[in-house]
């Protein structure tokens with residue numbers, strides 16, 4: 001699928017750049033334009049993509065400091081400029097626009113729903129979100145921002161693919177230490193999804209094409225993605241079990257929203273050398289995902305790429321019932337209460353139960 005990427009805020013810009021790099025490295029040519037938008041000048045300077053600074057009149061290039069209402073208001077005020085900046089980024093052949101942001105901050109969190117709404121009015125193309133949710137040990141303001149933003153993003157985009165920052169974190173690493181590694185993992189998975197059906201020679205009927213990705217991502221729904229890979233045998237017959245066990249690992253151990261195994265629709269993409277891929281294996285994996293997710297709408301197909309390994313992508317759409325997503329929303333609601341009453345809250349040293357001496 002030919003995609004335009006718009007990274008909003010710090011996380012958005014970095015992840016957009018990582019996806020573009022993964023696309024170039026693999027030679028897929030699915031990413032046809034990238035723009036990074038931020039209110040913080042210094043966060044744009046390190047990026048090797050086209051950039052745009054917004055809100056300079058209000059925050060002088062210093063970011064919005066996790067104030068997502070300010071982030072939304074700045075995007076609203078400067079949206080004309082952003083849309084003009086997309087002239088060279090969104091082309092007639094573009095099949096989807098992907099907005100990317102950390103939903104816990106200010107610029108991306110507030111900016112994504114505002115920009116999505118305007119883009120959907122302007123373009124006759126699907127507008128998707130890739131939203132990063134804060135890890136469990138991030139502060140209350142991030143949880144609150146992300147909960148608020150997620151609700152609005154789900155409403156204003158054609159679908160939002162979610163990632164929780166704890167999902168692919170290695171134990172012992174802080175969130176900040178692992179950003180680069182997490183961003184690479186996001187890129188590796190997203191690019192397979194975007195590139196499936198692109199740059200494929202000698203397309204067979206079992207090959208996934210972009211319409212299957214588009215049809216799996218349903219309007220108003222939240223989605224998650226998982227990935228796993230394994231060495232494959234030169235004999236496709238021996239790879240039936242390799243494909244099914246890899247699909248199992250992708251769904252059970254790697255989802256971008258962990259512990260998410262039910263969905264309304266799903267797509268299973270099996271990437272590998274056509275000489276090694278087994279049609280039977282792909283069909284078995286698809287059937288297994290059907291029974292595991294309880295979805296009657298599971299698409300499956302292959303993505304012919306050279307190499308000795310087989311990789312499986314599982315895309316789940318309609319994951320509102322995910323327990324992990326529910327516990328995130330609980331966290332966000334609780335954080336909103338804390339943040340609202342925050343400034344007046346008494347500490348242990350300022351309690352009503354003890355009178356001051358004088």
Ligand SMILES: Nc1nc2c(ncn2[C@@H]2O[C@H](COP(=O)(O)OP(=O)(O)OP(=O)(O)O)[C@@H](O)[C@H]2O)c(=O)[nH]1
Pocket residue numbers: 008009010011012014015039040063064065066067101102103104105106107108109132133134135138142165175179180182183
């Ligand atoms: N995966 C990942 N998450 C990030 C990265 N940078 C920040 N985050 C997460 O994104 C959220 C904060 O969003 P940022 O992108 O830093 O905020 P912003 O949009 O720049 O907004 P302001 O800085 O408030 O103006 C937090 O939950 C962070 O954990 C990154 O490079 N990768």
Ligand SMILES: [Mg+2]
Pocket residue numbers: 009010040043063064105107
């Ligand atoms: Mg920032």
